[in-house]
Amino acid sequence: MKHFALLAAALLALAGPALSQTVLSQTAGWGPGADDAAFSRMLASSFKGKGVATIDRLTQDETQAFCSNPVLAASPAAAAQRQRIEAANMATVKWPSDGQWLGDWKQGEALAQSGRGNTWSDKADTPNGGNCYNCHQISPTEISYGTIGPSLTQYGALRGQGEETLKAAWAKIVNAKASNACSNMPRAGHMGILGETQIKHLMALLFDPKSPVNAQPGPTK
Amino acid sequence: MDRASVGIMAFLAVSAAAVTVAYAQKDAAQDSIEAYREALQDGNPAELYEASGEELWKTPAGPKAASLERCDLGLGPGVVKGAYAQLPRHFADTDRVQDLESRLLTCMQTLQGKDPKPYIEASFTAPPKEEMNALAAYISGQSKDAPIAVTLAHPKEQAMYELGKRMFNYQGGPYDFACATCHGQEGTRIRLQELPYIPSAKGAAAGWSSWPAYRVSAGQMWSMQWRLNDCFRQQRFPEPVYTSDATIALSMYMAATANGATMKTPGIKR
Numbered sequence: 001m002k003h004f005a006l007l008a009a010a011l012l013a014l015a016g017p018a019l020s021q022t023v024l025s026q027t028a029g030w031g032p033g034a035d036d037a038a039f040s041r042m043l044a045s046s047f048k049g050k051g052v053a054t055i056d057r058l059t060q061d062e063t064q065a066f067c068s069n070p071v072l073a074a075s076p077a078a079a080a081q082r083q084r085i086e087a088a089n090m091a092t093v094k095w096p097s098d099g100q101w102l103g104d105w106k107q108g109e110a111l112a113q114s115g116r117g118n119t120w121s122d123k124a125d126t127p128n129g130g131n132c133y134n135c136h137q138i139s140p141t142e143i144s145y146g147t148i149g150p151s152l153t154q155y156g157a158l159r160g161q162g163e164e165t166l167k168a169a170w171a172k173i174v175n176a177k178a179s180n181a182c183s184n185m186p187r188a189g190h191m192g193i194l195g196e197t198q199i200k201h202l203m204a205l206l207f208d209p210k211s212p213v214n215a216q217p218g219p220t221k
Numbered sequence: 222m223d224r225a226s227v228g229i230m231a232f233l234a235v236s237a238a239a240v241t242v243a244y245a246q247k248d249a250a251q252d253s254i255e256a257y258r259e260a261l262q263d264g265n266p267a268e269l270y271e272a273s274g275e276e277l278w279k280t281p282a283g284p285k286a287a288s289l290e291r292c293d294l295g296l297g298p299g300v301v302k303g304a305y306a307q308l309p310r311h312f313a314d315t316d317r318v319q320d321l322e323s324r325l326l327t328c329m330q331t332l333q334g335k336d337p338k339p340y341i342e343a344s345f346t347a348p349p350k351e352e353m354n355a356l357a358a359y360i361s362g363q364s365k366d367a368p369i370a371v372t373l374a375h376p377k378e379q380a381m382y383e384l385g386k387r388m389f390n391y392q393g394g395p396y397d398f399a400c401a402t403c404h405g406q407e408g409t410r411i412r413l414q415e416l417p418y419i420p421s422a423k424g425a426a427a428g429w430s431s432w433p434a435y436r437v438s439a440g441q442m443w444s445m446q447w448r449l450n451d452c453f454r455q456q457r458f459p460e461p462v463y464t465s466d467a468t469i470a471l472s473m474y475m476a477a478t479a480n481g482a483t484m485k486t487p488g489i490k491r
Binding site (some may be wrong): 043050058064147179 | 238259380384388390391392393394395396397398399401402403405406409410411412413416454455457458459460461462465466467468470
């Protein structure tokens with residue numbers, strides 16, 4: 001959560017006047033009743049911290065505030081802002097400290113399966129999962145997969161292991177907003193959900209030729 | 222195809238494909254298919270909750286030893302039929318936009334003299350909330366087959382709708398999630414659970430018109446407040462206060478978007 005704190009410093013606090021002005025002036029579409037003061041009051045009176053899900057989670061960083069107005073965020077007028085947000089997120093991405101990109105695909109599969117962590121019913125010491133299967137098809141043997149993200153089946157087999165390819169996937173997992181300001185994918189590394197070792201395991205799941213993700217598709221026996 | 226048969230189809234799909242999945246998962250999937258089939262054969266178990274909700278509605282209780290039968294749910298004191306299909310709405314006596322559950326708390330306080338606090342603070346499986354869930358089952362059942370008719374005639378209703386729309390898109394927390402992350406695209410799912418695209422009339426109707434619902438996998442009757450609470454949990458947000466404005470605003474946004482669709486309450490879900 002280090003980076004989060006850092007970004008948060010430059011941010012638009014929950015009831016901050018900065019947010020009121022920027023967001024409201026750009027969002028006439030929200031209607032007069034959803035003026036910022038009313039919205040801030042509503043947030044402040046509607047939630048209570050519970051377990052690990054503390055109330056400060058309602059305080060947005062710049063990326064979250066920008067992406068909370070989807071119409072504006074996707075508009076041509078906001079192109080420069082999108083680029084700036086992507087660059088700020090990209091600047092937080094650290095490459096693997098020992099130059100090794102790939103860990104153990106089996107541990108990667110376990111992480112991809114797990115949706116645990118960070119809800120108010122999780123313990124502080126619950127190991128976080130990656131939530132990947134909630135949104136992606138990954139290994140062809142897992143039929144219970146979500147479709148919010150694209151299929152990652154055959155990921156390495158189709159793309160190879162060139163430096164640029166590895167970097168793009170690494171950056172996507174560490175900070176999904178580095179290449180797509182308002183991606184629906186969480187920033188797993190940036191937000192401290194997964195550490196470097198775990199991200200390597202997930203990279204192996206996607207790229208290791210032995211990973212079922214890259215198994216030769218063919219008639220099943 | 223109605224929602225129940227869509228649900229059965231989904232479970233059949235799971236069972237057909239489950240051969241390839243790990244055993245533990247397969248067993249769990251098959252167990253819930255069995256439970257779901259059984260529940261449908263016996264009718265919707267929500268009926269039992271409707272019956273106990275009706276009893277709660279009619280039985281004198283609280284310091285004033287009064288029933289809720291004079292409660293005004295928007296169509297006048299004591300009118301239950303069709304009331305749920307027109308909520309949330311603005312109430313002149315409280316000058317608030319209220320959903321069913323917040324309105325029930327108002328009536329429990331004014332008519333019965335009960336303190337709403339234990340109802341607000343209890344967990345969803347504790348006795349005070351069991352009362353709320355049963356009352357929600359009963360009252361929503363009295364709007365089954367009624368068209369959803371939520372107007373934004375009052376300025377506070379309009380304001381609540383706008384706040385709800387904004388809440389729906391408000392990202393936060395360690396995963397950057399908003400309601401829109403999971404319910405903002407057409408035709409997506411999480412694992413095998415289909416996600417309604419709530420900003421569309423059809424998606425809002427799918428979500429709004431089928432809750433409160435009996436959840437077969439949990440064996441529980443869930444009100445809309447409970448449904449929203451669990452989505453906020455998955456969103457990794459802090460916990461919404463029961464009947465808080467954020468929850469009412471979201472309900473207003475969904476109900477108004479679903480306007481004209483037919484209520485199917487109480488529903489039955491996996």
